[in-house]
Amino acid sequence: EAQVTQNPRYLITVTGKKLTVTCSQNMNHEYMSWYRQDPGLGLRQIYYSMNVEVTDKGDVPEGYKVSRKEKRNFPLILESPSPNQTSLYFCASSSPFGGYVNEQFFGPGTRLTVL
Amino acid sequence: GESVGLHLPTLSVQEGDNSIINCAYSNSASDYFIWYKQESGKGPQFIIDIRSNMDKRQGQRVTVLLNKTVKHLSLQIAATQPGDSAVYFCAETLNDMRFGAGTRLTVKP
Numbered sequence: 001e002a003q004v005t006q007n008p009r010y011l012i013t014v015t016g017k018k019l020t021v022t023c024s025q026n027m028n029h030e031y032m033s034w035y036r037q038d039p040g041l042g043l044r045q046i047y048y049s050m051n052v053e054v055t056d057k058g059d060v061p062e063g064y065k066v067s068r069k070e071k072r073n074f075p076l077i078l079e080s081p082s083p084n085q086t087s088l089y090f091c092a093s094s095s096p097f098g099g100y101v102n103e104q105f106f107g108p109g110t111r112l113t114v115l
Numbered sequence: 116g117e118s119v120g121l122h123l124p125t126l127s128v129q130e131g132d133n134s135i136i137n138c139a140y141s142n143s144a145s146d147y148f149i150w151y152k153q154e155s156g157k158g159p160q161f162i163i164d165i166r167s168n169m170d171k172r173q174g175q176r177v178t179v180l181l182n183k184t185v186k187h188l189s190l191q192i193a194a195t196q197p198g199d200s201a202v203y204f205c206a207e208t209l210n211d212m213r214f215g216a217g218t219r220l221t222v223k224p
Contacts (some may be wrong), residue, residue, distance in 0.1 A: 040124075040216060041216060042204060042215055043204065045211065045213075090159070092158075102147070102208075103164060105161075106158030108157060109158050
C-alpha cells in the first residue's frame with residue numbers, strides 16, 4: 001500500500017530534550033516536506049526537500065533541522081524543543097510534475113507537546 | 116509576502132444541499148491549485164486539482180472553479196453528505212505549495 005508513515009504519532013517531552021520525528025514514504029517520491037498545523041493558521045511549511053541531499057527552508061524553519069540521506073526518509077529534528085513547538089506535524093511527499101510540486105500525499109500526523 | 120486565504124472559517128449546510136467553499140489567492144503566477152479534505156485525526160487528503168490553464172474541473176460530486184481575473188478558487192460539493200464534514204484547504208503551487216487556513220464544513224442531518 002502506497003503511504004507516508006510517521007513515528008511517533010504522539011509525543012510528550014520536556015523543554016530542551018532533543019527529539020526526532022521520522023517520516024518514510026514508499027512511493028519513490030523525489031519531493032518531501034514537513035508542515036506544522038496550528039489552530040487558525042493552517043499548514044505552514046517547515047522544510048522541504050526536492051531530492052536526496054537537497055533541503056530548503058520553508059516558512060517556519062527556526063528551531064528545526066532535517067536531513068535527506070535516502071530518498072524514502074526525511075526525519076525532522078528538534079535539537080532543543082521549546083513549548084512554542086507544541087503542534088501537530090505532518091510529513092508529505094510528492095512526485096513533481098514539470099518541475100513543480102504536484103499533489104502531496106500526507107502522513108497521519110504527529111502530535112507533539114513540549115512542556 | 117504572497118498568501119492563500121479563505122473567506123469563511125466555518126460553513127454549515129443541510130444534508131442533501133450543495134456546499135460552496137471559497138478561497139482567494141494572492142500570487143497571480145500560481146500555476147496549480149489543489150483542494151484537500153482533512154477529517155478529524157487524519158492528514159489532509161487530495162480531493163481535486165486544477166491547473167491555471169483551466170476554469171473548471173469536475174470530479175465525482177465535486178467541482179472546482181478557478182477565476183484568474185479575481186484570483187478566486189471555489190470548491191462545490193453536490194448533495195452534501197454527513198461524510199463530507201471536515202476541514203477543507205485550498206493550496207496554491209508555483210515553486211512550492213502554500214495552504215490556506217481552512218474552512219470547517221459541518222453537515223446537519
